[in-house]
């Protein structure tokens with residue numbers, strides 16, 4: 795927080811590379827759940843901005859919650875946006891659901907660790923904060939933005955190529 799949408803950039807790149815083995819919707823749902831606690835802290839002015847939700851332990855719990863609550867939500871989203879020229883299924887298997895949620899919550903902690911000094915990612919095991927300041931906030935934002943742009947381009951190129959190949963076989 796407060797840059798939740800930036801997390802979608804790297805997610806888009808992973809989606810482009812893994813296609814059907816990764817759910818971008820579930821990844822996105824996880825990003826929203828991850829930043830609920832900081833959002834609440836901002837609104838109420840109480841509690842730590844990046845508290846338990848932004849630790850690897852908290853992120854593991856949030857990934858589980860995101861997976862259990864997000865499967866049907868994401869499947870519903872898939873049915874809404876189904877690409878008519880592809881024989882895609884609107885079922886997301888549980889392994890894909892859990893994988894996407896965990897990639898979502900852990901990548902969130904990694905990226906936020908670099909820029910937020912009030913985090914304690916390894917709580918309660920250690921107060922280490924290895925990644926803080928590893929790169930500039932500007933470089934981090936650019937990484938998120940460009941990985942999103944490259945990911946989206948790659949994703950649609952692969953989809954287009956698959957649709958073309960599919961059309962040729964029928």
Ligand SMILES: [Zn+2]
Pocket residue numbers: 795828829832848902906
């Ligand atoms: Zn965050």
